[in-house]
Amino acid sequence: EGGGLPIAAAAAARRLRPRDAGAALQGGGLRGYGAAFAAAMVAVRVAMRLPSMHEGDNWYLWHYGRSHLEPLPPNAMLVVWGDLQQFSVRYLQLCEGYRTDVSVIDLAMASYHWYVPNQRSNLPRVHFPGEAYHPFPPLSPIPAFSLADLFDANAARMPMYTLPPPHNDISWQQRYRLLPVGILRRAMRREANTSLAEWIKHSSNALPTFPMPNASRYGVGTWEARMKEEAHSNIYAYVHDLLTEAARNSDQESIKHAVQVLESTIRQQTPHPDPNFVFHLGYAYQELLKLSRAAADLDRMITSFRTFLQAAPPSDERRKQVVGILDFYQRPRV
Structure with a gap:
């Protein structure tokens, strides 16, 4: 990215030939060369920022x-x-x-x-x-x-x-x-009556599959960051309703689908996952554990809830609930 600096500096230096410099000093024309050099430096700064300003892939x-x-x-x-x-x-x-x-x-x-x-x-x-x-x-x-x-x-x-x-x-x-x-x-x-299976089939096919903007490139205040926030908020609402219905109906396949959506979204939020998504991922694995009794689901639930405790602010009221869940499942069995 910095390769343009010596090139532009050399170009500016070539314009200031020795005889021109002497004439400029005698005739007071140095301001013209100063202006040219300043313009060259502005161009250099722009050239150095071009990679970060490129939006062709946006x-x-x-x-x-x-x-x-x-x-x-x-x-x-x-x-x-x-x-x-x-x-x-x-x-x-x-x-x-x-x-x-x-x-x-x-x-x-x-x-x-x-x-x-x-x-x-x-x-x-x-x-x-x-x-x-x-x-x-x-x-x-x-x-x-x-x-x-x-x-x-x-x-x-x-x-x-x-x-x-x-x-x-x-x-x-x-x-x-x-x-x-x-x-x-x-x-x-x-x-109106809408079956859970019909709703899941229709709604899951409508979830966004495009990659979300990188937070390091599109920070708070950009349209892209706002779009990402809105998209994740709406995905969260979908998962929340899905888990509520799936848990009520002991629907293991629907819970697994919710896990896939949550894990995909959390990967997009790395390194700062949204505590709401992480909490619901732990909850989803807890519901799977009730149905499967699988050790893998237990391990993933514990990992998810520990991640939640790291991500959630101290004022989050769910922290006490999560600590209780972890204490229960990690308690030595007699």
Whole structure:
């Protein structure tokens, strides 16, 4: 990387020939050579940083956008929230013509009074039950709708998917479930019956398989780091729900699938694994141990929970629970 420095310095030196230097000193033209030398040094600094500035292999947001659209059934509705999801998805639709059958609604933008009137013609299959989105419609100065209202208006029209909704909008919770499907959620009426096997098959095929950005290259504050955080957060929700259902049904194969997803994600987080993922990996091995009684599952459970104790902050309330589990399983048997 530093090879450009002597080359550029030599080039600058060649420009300052002895007779030119003497003339410059006599005529006050040294400033011109100084400016040329300064410009050369700036060019050197840029050249030295080119490898770290190279983004030719940065397809992360492109993959991220596709991971939203690819698993959706035809003519689905996708509710997103914020610039990262909106721009990565809309770029693919508008610039590459990919999955233009999907109706994408940006809930953040829908809170502005101009959004819905403009989008009604762009999204003819979507029914907007008001003039703007508001988590608390009665407080809106214009006729507004909540997320539950949007679901109600379109449930019979098309399959509905969303990113995790805003925390201040809980209107959907009484009438809908949000089942993790890859990094998305599918909105389903609570009375609808969905078998565990069917849901796992559909959702596991939708998990992102592209490599995540390296934290040493894309630090906190970059779009890539934010994308990685969002993707892992949604994968965590999927695994949490999967383990809950699998443990309830003593489904060993589903627990093994959760282990595979967790281990793959934790490898991407090295050297600083998320304590939530490590805790659930230990929990998954604990559930497998109950069903298999295998020594290998015991060893992996202990290793996972020890890693959790190293990664979790002292304030994490699960630490006491994990210490109790380790004490129980490592206690000498009589």
